[in-house]
Amino acid sequence: MSEDTETHARLGEIGLTNFAPYLMNRIMGRYNAMIREEMADVGLTTPKMRTLAVLSVVEGPLIRELAVYTVVEQSTLSRALDQLQTEGLIRREADASDSRAVRVFLTDAGRATFETLWPHMATSAARLFKGIPDEEQRAFVATLQKMLANIRKHEI
Template identity: 35%
Template sequence: MSVPAPLDDQLCFAVYGALQALTRRYRPLLAELGLTYPQYLVLLVLWRGDGLSVKALGERLDLDSGTLTPLLKRLEAAGLVARRRAAEDERVVRVDLTDRGRALAEPAAAIGGRVFGACGFDLPALIDLRDELKALKAGLDRTTA
């Protein structure tokens, strides 16, 4: 009888554990800003250019509208974003940062450095790891499409 490799030999478990540890490291830093990790990801995209459609934002974050819409509602209730219907097509909802949302960019800028400083890797190793994880995701996306 054949059995799967042990848990500690599984790539999925290593990635899962790393993600859990990374999220635990981000959580208290983001709490200082009143953000959850998913909200932070949305804001990371918007700080580089707001006014995106919900569809474009979902594609960038790899989130469906059923997941993204409640996130945006919470960000809007917190006064960090505003949603508006596009003048050229009422079916399109655009997301803009508010002044309060823009103001969070500066204190948030140091968070990534604080987290990755705690990883114990030098910058080139972290960049290599990031690039390998992107390649892993792309490969898996290609084979499941």
């Protein structure tokens, strides 16, 4: 029987607390809520925060790549980029090999803004793993990486 045709237990049989996608959504909802106030204090929304976070570690991605990394729809990302550029936190440049493509870079002000938020993000992430040994944390992250590879649509 293929994956597409095999019979799966019903959600009521599994239960919400045993359904990984539900748990992942709950966890990320709580994580985002934990840092929302700090984001607001520095004038950031979730798409803007994700953009600054990605740009702090990925140098000059194309906008389409940035949309994948940030898990933000391109139309929403475009509005966030407009605001971030107006605020002087990012800059956009035409790609050297394709003038129709645009790369996005973090400015010094953008890096400083992200560095203000990072301790709150790190503390919130650490809170997720409270009481979980390092070995289990590493195994969990490795499992998430495998799960992402299973569903990945993009190379990144």
